[in-house]
Amino acid sequence: MEVDPQQAFEEILTCEKYDQRLSLMASRGLEAFTLDFNDVLAYNFELARSLVEKPEEFLRHAKNAATRRLQTVAREYSDHVKDLRVRLTQLPEGTPIREIGAKHVGKLVMVEGIVVRSTPVQPLVVKAAFRCRACGEVTPVPQEGEFLRQPYRCQNPDCHRSGKFDFVEDESEYVDSQSLRIQELPEELPPGQIPTSLDLKAVGSDLRDAARPGDQVKVVGIVRASSTIMPKGGRPRTLKIHVDVNNIIPVSREPESLNISPEEEAKIKELAKDPWIHKKLVQSIAPSMYGNEHIKEACLYLLFGGVPKKLPDINVRGDLNVLIVGDPSTFKSQLLRYVVTVAPRGVYTSGRGTTAAGLTASVIRTEKEGVTLEAGAMVLADRGVVAIDELEKMRPEDRVAIHTAMEQQVVPVAKGGIVATLNARTAVLAAANPQFGRYEPRRTVIENINLPVTILSRFDLIFILRDVPNKEADDKVSRHVLGLHRTRGAAVQPPIEQELLRKYVAYARNITPVLTPEAEDRLHEFYLKMREASSDGSMAITLRQLESLVRIAEARARAALRAEVTVEDAEAAILIMNRSLEDVGIDVVTMKVDVDNIMTGKPKSMRDALAVLLDIIVELQKETGLVEVKAVLDEAERRGIQRDDGERYLAQLRREGSVYEPREGYVKKT
Numbered sequence: 203m204e205v206d207p208q209q210a211f212e213e214i215l216t217c218e219k220y221d222q223r224l225s226l227m228a229s230r231g232l233e234a235f236t237l238d239f240n241d242v243l244a245y246n247f248e249l250a251r252s253l254v255e256k257p258e259e260f261l262r263h264a265k266n267a268a269t270r271r272l273q274t275v276a277r278e279y280s281d282h283v284k285d286l287r288v289r290l291t292q293l294p295e296g297t298p299i300r301e302i303g304a305k306h307v308g309k310l311v312m313v314e315g316i317v318v319r320s321t322p323v324q325p326l327v328v329k330a331a332f333r334c335r336a337c338g339e340v341t342p343v344p345q346e347g348e349f350l351r352q353p354y355r356c357q358n359p360d361c362h363r364s365g366k367f368d369f370v371e372d373e374s375e376y377v378d379s380q381s382l383r384i385q386e387l388p389e390e391l392p393p394g395q396i397p398t399s400l401d402l403k404a405v406g407s408d409l410r411d412a413a414r415p416g417d418q419v420k421v422v423g424i425v426r427a428s429s430t431i432m433p434k435g436g437r438p439r440t441l442k443i444h445v446d447v448n449n450i451i452p453v454s455r456e457p458e459s460l461n462i463s464p465e466e467e468a469k470i471k472e473l474a475k476d477p478w479i480h481k482k483l484v485q486s487i488a489p490s491m492y493g494n495e496h497i498k499e500a501c502l503y504l505l506f507g508g509v510p511k512k513l514p515d516i517n518v519r520g521d522l523n524v525l526i527v528g529d530p531s532t533f534k535s536q537l538l539r540y541v542v543t544v545a546p547r548g549v550y551t552s553g554r555g556t557t558a559a560g561l562t563a564s565v566i567r568t569e570k571e572g573v574t575l576e577a578g579a580m581v582l583a584d585r586g587v588v589a590i591d592e593l594e595k596m597r598p599e600d601r602v603a604i605h606t607a608m609e610q611q612v613v614p615v616a617k618g619g620i621v622a623t624l625n626a627r628t629a630v631l632a633a634a635n636p637q638f639g640r641y642e643p644r645r646t647v648i649e650n651i652n653l654p655v656t657i658l659s660r661f662d663l664i665f666i667l668r669d670v671p672n673k674e675a676d677d678k679v680s681r682h683v684l685g686l687h688r689t690r691g692a693a694v695q696p697p698i699e700q701e702l703l704r705k706y707v708a709y710a711r712n713i714t715p716v717l718t719p720e721a722e723d724r725l726h727e728f729y730l731k732m733r734e735a736s737s738d739g740s741m742a743i744t745l746r747q748l749e750s751l752v753r754i755a756e757a758r759a760r761a762a763l764r765a766e767v768t769v770e771d772a773e774a775a776i777l778i779m780n781r782s783l784e785d786v787g788i789d790v791v792t793m794k795v796d797v798d799n800i801m802t803g804k805p806k807s808m809r810d811a812l813a814v815l816l817d818i819i820v821e822l823q824k825e826t827g828l829v830e831v832k833a834v835l836d837e838a839e840r841r842g843i844q845r846d847d848g849e850r851y852l853a854q855l856r857r858e859g860s861v862y863e864p865r866e867g868y869v870k871k872t
Contacts, residue, residue, distance in 0.1 A: 207249065207252070207260055207263035208263045208266050208267050209267075210245065210246060210249050211242075211263055211264045211266075211267035211268070212267040212270060212271060213245070214237075214241050214242060214245050214267075215237075215267055215268060215271045216271070220237075220271070221271075221275050223235060223236060224268075224271060224272050224275040224276060225275055225276060227272075227276075228272070228275070228276035228279035228280075231279075232408060233283055233284070233285060233286055233287060233406075233407070233408070234286075234287045234288075234289050234406060234408035235268050235272075235286060235287070235288055235289065236288075236289045236290075236291055236449075237264060237268070237288050237289070237290055237291070238290075238291055238292045239253070239290050239291065239292050239293045239294070240292045240294070243294070253290075253310060254309060254310045255309060255310075256308075257308075257309065257310035257424050257448075258308075258424065261288055261290075261448070264288045265286055265287070265288050268286055268288055269283070269286050272286065284375075285328075285377075287406055287408070288448075289408070289422075289448060289449040290310070290422045290448055290449055291422065291449055291451060293310075293312040293422060295312070296311075296312040296313055296314050296420065297311045297312065297313055298313070298386075298390070299313050299314075299315055299384065299385070299386050299398050299399070299400050300386065300395075300398040302400060302425060302443060302445075303443075304427075306425040307425050307426070307427045307443070308424065308425065308426075309424070309425055310422070310423070310424055310448070311422075311423065311424075311425055311445070312420055312421065312422045313384065313400060313420070313421050313423075313445070314387065314418070314419070314420045314421075314453065315384035315385050315386055315387060315399075315400070315418070315419065315421075316384060316385050316386075316387060316388075316416065316417070316418050316419075316577070316582055317382055317383070317384055317413045317414060317415050317416065317417045317418075317419060317577070318383050318384065318385045318399065318415055318576050318577045318582070319382065319383035319415060319566070319574050319575065319576040319577075320380065320381075320382050320383075320411075320413070320414055320415055320574065320575055321380055321381045321382075321573075321574045322380075322573065322620075323378050323379070323380045323410050323411065324378075324379055324380070325376040325377070325378065325379070326376060326377050326378070326379035326405060327345050327350060327374055327375070327376055328344070328345055328375050328376065328377050329342050329343070329344050329345060329374060329375040330342070330343050330345050330350055330351070330369060330374045331343075331369070331370040331373035331374045332352055332353055332367035332368065332369060332370065333367060333368045333370050334356040334358065334361060334363065334365065334367055335365060335366050335367065335368060336356065336361055336363050336365055337356060337358050337360065337361040337363075339356050339357060339358035339361060340370060340373060341353040341356065341357045341367070342373075348428075350369065352367050353367060377405055377406060377407065378405070378406065378407045378409075378410045379403065379404065379405045380403075380404045380409070380410065380411070381401065381402065381403055381404075381574075382401070382402040382404060382413065382447075383399050383400070383401050383402065383576075384399065384400055384402060384419065384421065385397045385398070385399045385400075385582075386398050386399075387418070387547070388547060388548060388549045388582060388583065388586075400443070400444070400445060401442075401443075401444040401445070402421060402423065402444065402445050402447050403444055403445070403446050403447060404447040404450065405446070405447070409447060409449075409450055412450040412452075413450050413452065414575075414622070414624070415563060415575050415576060415577035415581060415624060416577045416581035416582065416584050416624050416625055416626075417452060418452070418453040419450050419451060419452055419453060420450075420451040420453055421445060421447055421449070421450055421451070422447075422448045422449040422451070423445035423446050423447040423448045423449075424445065424446045424448065425443060425444075425445055426443070426444055426445065426446055427441035427442070427443055428441060428442055428444065429441045429442065462705050462708065462709055466702065466705055467709065469702065470702075470705065470706050470709050470710075470763075471763065473698065473706065474762055474763035479761065479762055480499075480502075480758065480761055480762065480774075482697035482698060483502050483697075483698065483703070483706075483761055484498050484499050484502055485696060485697050486696040486697055486698040486699075486700075486703050487501055487502055487537075487540065487541070487544070488533075488536065488537050488540040488541075489695075489696040490536075490686055491533045491536060491537060491540075492678065492679050492682040492683070493675070493678075493679065494533075494667065496665070496778060496781050497526060497537070497665050497667070498537075499778060500522075500524050500663050500665065500778060500782075501524065501537065501541050501631065502757075502761065503522055503753075503754050503757035503758060503761075503778075504521075504522045504523075504524050504541070504587065504629050504631055504757075505541065505544060505545055505587065505629075505707045506707060506710055506711065506757040506758075506760040506761050507520050507521050507522060507629055507711065507753070507756075507757055507760070508520040508521070508522065508752065508753030508754070508755075508756035508757050509714045509715065509756050510627070517610075517611070518749065519609070519610075519611050519627070519753075520753060520756070521611070521627065521628060521629035521630075521753075522629055522662045522663070522750070522753050522754065522757065523608055523629060523630040523631075523632075523660060523661045523662050523663075524629075524630075524631050524632070524661060524662065524663045524664075524665075525593070525632045525633070525634065525658070525661040525663070525664045525665070526631075526632070526633045526634075526664075526665050526667060527633075527634050527635075527636065527641065527647070527650070527651055527664065527665070527666050527667070527786075528633070528635070528636075528641070528666065528667030528668070528669075529635075529636065529640045529641055529667060529668055529669040530635065530639075530640075530669070531669060532667040532668075532669055534591070534633035534667065535591050535633065537633075538550065538589040538591050538631055538633055539589070541587060541589060541631055542587060542589045543700065543704075544700060544703055544704050544707060545586050545587035545704075545707065546585075546586060546704065546707060546708040546711070547583060547584075547585055547586025547587070548583065548586050548587045548588070548589065549579045549580075549582055549583040549586070549587075549588045549589070550588075550589045550591070551579050551588070551589070551590055551591070552590070552591040552592055553590075553591060553592030553593065553594075553595035553596055554592070554595045554596070556579075556590070556596055556600065557597075557600050558599065558600040558601075558602070558603035559576075559578060559603075560578050560579060561578045561579050561580055561588075561590075561600070561603055561604055561607075562578045562580055562581065562603045562604070562607060562613040562615075562624075562626070563575060563576065563577055563578050563581055563613050563615050563622075563624055564576045564578065565615065565617040565620055573619055573620055575615065575620055575622060577624065578613070580604065580607045580613060580626040580628055580630075581613055581624045581625070581626050583626075583628040584625050584626060584627050584628060585627055585628070586628055586629075587628060587629045587630075587631060588628045588629070588630055588631070589631045589632070589633075590604075590630065590631070590632040590633075591632075591633050592633065592634065592635065593632045593633065593634040593653065593657075594634040594635060594637065594651060594652045594653055598654070601653075601654075601657060604630070604657075605656055605657070605660070607626040607628075608630055608657075608660040609660050611625070611626055611627045611628070612624065612625060612626055613625075613626045630661075632661070634651055634653060636650045636651060637650065637651065637652040638650065640668075640669070641666055641668050643668075646808070647664070647666075647785075647786040649850075659746070662750035662753060662754070663750070663754075663778065663779070663782045664782055664785065664786045665781070665782060665785050665786075666785040666786060709763075710760045710761060710763055711760065713759075713760050713763060713764070713765060714765075715756050715759035715760060715764055715765055715766055715767050716765065716766055716767065717752065717755070717756075717766075717767045718766050718767060718768060718769075720768070720769045720772075721755060721766075721767045721768055721769050721771060721772040724769050724772040724773065724776070725748065725751050725752065725755070725772050725775070725776070728751070728772075728776050729743060729748050729751075747779060747783075750779065751772070751775045751776065751779055752775075754774075754775035754778060754779065755767045755771040755772050755774070755775040756771075758771040758774050758775065759771050808851065808854075811838075811843050811847065811848075811851050812851055812854065812855060812860075814838065814841055814843060815834065815838055815843070815848065815851055815852060815855060816855065816860060816861075816871065818834050818837045818838060818841075819834055819861060819869060819870070819871050820871055822834065822837070823870060823871060827870075828864060828865070828868040828869075828870055829868060829869050829870060830867060830868055831852065831867055831868065831869055832867070834848070834852065834869065835848045835849065835852070852869070856869075859872055860872055
């Protein structure tokens, strides 16, 4: 039996739920009304199908039904509503962005993606008023399409000319409009594919700034195919697809938005009961790569992350940042790629091909849309992981852009008249190569890596991967690699499969573990003990490392789905922090822990040596004016500084501007 569409919609809306929505709409002075697609589907399948196939016609029926219902619920307010808009929600399934094509033109779809670009809100003419230049008669013309459409003839019976008309601004009707662009979710991108994007046109004051770059959204709308008019009046056969937005539904950026079935949830909880769960999780991280369990453990903590804290005056980040510095052929890149695939949301980028705008956000000026804001990798990876390979190959001016994002977890933008702050609550996993080809253990970490201390100090954990010949280790690694090639990976079975591990991480990130008094006392004791070791002028630990310890301990508690951080978690955090400090926080001269190695780039031994060299230069300068470099190095050698080190420290003083070279072979204090 054929159903009258308007009557059907009126029957759907005649219930307490929609009466409340209409009353709320009237009390707030809104002109948009939300209709659940599931209710239409439950009422009549054919009506729901027609709404998808002929959305323009059936949305008009829904609008008329909602207007009539509003007259019943809030009659006085209904007289003020000029154009009630029906917004659809709860569509049963979406269409992937890359599948939108010719068969969808004119149909209703729901797509999900990340907003990568948005334009400023601009007024769109919906009814234009034109004044006849001959008689002054004003003619209203409803508008559609991109260009203003003038009346064909003057409506005045005495004039009726087809002459020129003037656009009358104050008598025309406008509505807010905004252009957006969404892109496929990073985690849904097929391997080796370029992300597909889709342009959106949002019309209506209720959709004004409904989403900004970096936001994940579901968009309900009608697919349109449009073409641009060519210079000679023709139109190309190939049309450009966009979506006229009906509704924008924000999607939680939290990892718990990942779809986890009840069966998978039960399996995750069962896994967490295993006393060896941490070992199993570490073994499941990149199982094809042999060894380096401590680095895999750090990557595991990075995936789970600590708990962010919002204090009255400051925000304390919960995400961990990890840097791996290694010799060539130590599987750094493969590890980064694996972590990105396991993260609930992950973005991978690499060295020289990455710019500041590509990492953070860019402002693009176009002739048609004006100035628009486009999100970069760190904004797209909000609430996830961004992996930056070959960090040392990035240009210094591009690398500077991630300073604020790493510590404050926001991307401030002030370009082209746009001033905005975008969220970049992401964990950073980076890899870098030593600047001398291989890591030199006699040099400090700053001398080995071509990275500024401002970047290094923002990493919670830094590890060195050295490729040192070792008969026993080499035998195991070669057997492992050859076995992989022989069995094509079939021999490597991780304790937890990759897809389940991904959902395990997403599920665990819902938990907000709290420090127990015992765990707090253990971290407090370790911090004080390390501070006591700083009495000789070296700095064994700072508050930044203490905060890192808390984050690591919280991440370990999350990994076991525990609501409390135990002493065991605190001990594990201390162990991995010590391992990191042994790699990069050791003063290579005194062999003592000195975090100034990475915090300032100058361990105590270097500071002392630089002070000695400066004293020598000042003393000799009083006698001779200009000081010969050879004389400085000879005197430094007599005071216990080796000649090679003396040359290196002298070059350091020149770079810092403490001394200068008036002529070759001579130096003078600045």
